[in-house]
Amino acid sequence: MSIARIKKNDTVIAVAGVDCGKKGKVLYMQPAKQRVLVEGLNLRKKALRKSEENPQGGIAEKENSIAISNVMLFCPKCDKGVKITNEHDEAKGALRKCRVCSHSFDG
Numbered sequence: 001m002s003i004a005r006i007k008k009n010d011t012v013i014a015v016a017g018v019d020c021g022k023k024g025k026v027l028y029m030q031p032a033k034q035r036v037l038v039e040g041l042n043l044r045k046k047a048l049r050k051s052e053e054n055p056q057g058g059i060a061e062k063e064n065s066i067a068i069s070n071v072m073l074f075c076p077k078c079d080k081g082v083k084i085t086n087e088h089d090e091a092k093g094a095l096r097k098c099r100v101c102s103h104s105f106d107g
């Protein structure tokens, strides 16, 4: 498994856990922990204190990071999570491509 399998702003799909099958955008990476924060995935409810911004207080939903091994890069052509191959392009450097349909994730 290569380290740069998933990058910030990629669309990924959860392949394990309570959000299995849901997809979202990678908000940020925690490479040291092998975890990623994905928009809309692994939401936890968090009580908000009353403040000027939130005079009523309330409950906010906030993403928690999930293990990189629980997500796969989502291929829009295949419409599912896919494995990738790394290809070297003279102009663009390393390109990640879908192993199934060769869709390029790096433009």
Ligand SMILES: [Zn+2]
Pocket: 075, 076, 077, 078, 079, 082, 098, 099, 100, 101, 102, 103
């Ligand atoms: Zn594909």
